[in-house]
Amino acid sequence: MSTYYNMNISIWVAIFLILFGGKQEVRGSEDPKKPNIIFILIDDMGWADLSSFGNPDAQTPNIDRLASEGISFDQFYVNAPICSPSRTAILTGTYPQRWDITSYLSNRKENAERGLANWLDLSAPTLAKDLKRAGYATGHFGKWHMGGQRDVAEAPAIAEYGFDKSLTNFEGMGPKLLPLTKNAKGEVGRIWEDAERLGGSFTWMQRSEITTGFIDAAMDFIEDSKKSNKPFYINIWPDDVHSPFWPPFEDYNLTKEDKKRALYLAVLESMDKQFGKLFEYVKSDQELRDNTIIIFCSDNGPEPGAGSAGDLRGFKGHLYEGGIRSSLIVWGPTFVSKKVRGQHNKQNYFTAVDLKPSILELTGVDAQQGELADGESVLPTLLGKKQTSRQSPAFWSRPPDRKHFKDFDQPLPDLAIREGNYKLLCDFDGGRPELFDLTKDPEEKNNLAAKHLDKVKEMTKKVMNWYREVT
Structure with missing residues (x-):
């Protein structure tokens, strides 16, 4: 009789948990099979800057190895040719024009003159919010630039957009890594020193090593997520390879007086070396290797004279291909089809707003009901299982401060x-x-x-x- 009674109690407890909140816990934090997401977004890297995308002037062996084990896309587009709106599109899965973020966010005066918001509206849907609701641990490590910069000191903290933990640079609200500089003579300086007043803890670190600082913080976050048995979604969005260029001069026999291209390539190669640490960490842990997908791309085209878009026309700030195409790599041994590993998809095109719905489909997470969306899932293409492009047209508008450019005879x-x-x-x-x-x-x-x-x-x-x- 006692055994029968105890069994019935257990059944009713299980039913109660399913009906009143247990179901969400099982779907998220208690389900180790949900895939982990690492989203790497490089700053101002050109479409042709990786050696696996044809760069003869620099070697990026760690990122190239990621490409050789995954799939690369030659016709992937970001949704803006400049940083803040491009990042907004990735985070929200919506066109950044909806949020009045159409160029880089600056001080209040310049934002007002260009018709820009001072920060991303907190009502905007974000991938982090959707995944956090489903039990994911969420972290942002690196450049933000969607509010909290220059004299905009009361922007929302990054945590308010759905992130459990963040570490950013001088263009975001929350704990920061701020850049020290060291020239070829060993003289140390600081840039963006005024960012200390934006609030949050801050640590000064050599500019040439800050990518490692973000990677180390992300790896600590992953370890904590593993201990709590939660799947994780993290952004690693370094300052590299954006100017000003401060490579480890002692490793490249360079000085600050060297040409922009040489300094840029040194920063690019140094960044690749730093990411090698993260890739090795993931690959050497079977649990991570088997259940993690890495998405790697750049936020816009290259700065003229620094990065390269190959034969594509245009640069950062332009709506021509060189300004909006980005070299995309997707890695995940148990997710990407074996038939396409190491290959370039040259046929299909899609955009950054399509990544959010694709990731949600991959993780089995539903967007919040009624959530604004401009993207469409292209998951089978991302994993190399189909060859289909975005079905709806893709649209862009020019940053309001980029109508003219010196190398073009006509206005853009x-x-x-x-x-x-x-x-x-x-x-x-x-x-x-x-x-x-x-x-x-x-x-x-x-x-x-x-x-x-x-x-x-x-x-x-x-x-x-x-x-x-x-x-």
């Missing part, structure tokens, strides 16, 4: 749309259209607008309607 276009093989660029009023068939002309040399007037009219109408909707 304001809007861009990619639909199928074709990409159209035009001004806000639809004027000066440029139409390119990217399958035949990825360098955007042959303007077909005069030959395809109906297509120009159709695509111009779509991109202008989109811009009215999101602004």
Whole structure:
């Protein structure tokens, strides 16, 4: 009788836990099979800067090895050609124009002059919020630049966007790593010293080693997540390879007077060495290796004279391919199809807003009901199991402070749309259209607008309607 009674009590307890909160706990923190996500976002790295993407001037063996064990994408796009809006799109899965973040966030005066918000609205949906609700441990380590910089000192803390822990640089609210500099003579200095007043604890660290500081903090976070039996999602978004360039001069026989390109390549190679520590850590732990996916890309095109977009036209700040294409690598031995490992997907295109729904599908997590979304899941393509592109058109608008550029004879276009093989660029009023068939002309040399007037009219109408909707 006692045994029967105890069994019935156990059954009712189990039912109670499922109905009143136990189910969410099982789906998240108690389910070790949910995949871990490491999202690496490099700053200002060009599409052709990795040696695995064709750079003959530098070697990036650790990142290249990641590519050789995963899959690379040649037609992946970020949703803005400059940092703050690009990061907003990745974090939210929405077009950054919806949040009035269309260029880099600066001080209040400059933000107001350009029609920018001072920080990302807390009502914005974020991947971190969705995964945290499902029991994930969430961490952000590195550059933020979506609020809390210069004289904007009351922006929300990074934690308020869904992160359990954060460590950032001088452009975010919360604990920080701030950069020391050391020149070839050994003289030490500081940059962004004013960031101390933004609040949060801070540690001064050599600029050439800060990527390691973020990686070490991320690895500690992973260890804590393992101890608590939680899957984790972490951003590792270093300052590298953004200027000013402060490589470890003693390792490269360089001085600050060397040309920008040489300094940039030294920073790029140094960054690769630092990431080798993280990749080895993940690969040497069977539990992590079998249940972790790494996503690696850059936030926008390169700074002129520093990084390279290869034969692609344009740079950071431009809506031409060189400003918005990013070298994407996806690694995960138990996730990526064995048939495509080490290969480049050259056929399919998709954008950064598509990463959030893809990750949610991978993790089996639902977005909050009614959550705003502009992306669509391309998970089978990301894992090399299908070859399909984004189905809806992709749209861009020019940063408001990037209408003119010294190497271009004409003002830069304001809007861009990619639909199928074709990409159209035009001004806000639809004027000066440029139409390119990217399958035949990825360098955007042959303007077909005069030959395809109906297509120009159709695509111009779509991109202008989109811009009215999101602004």
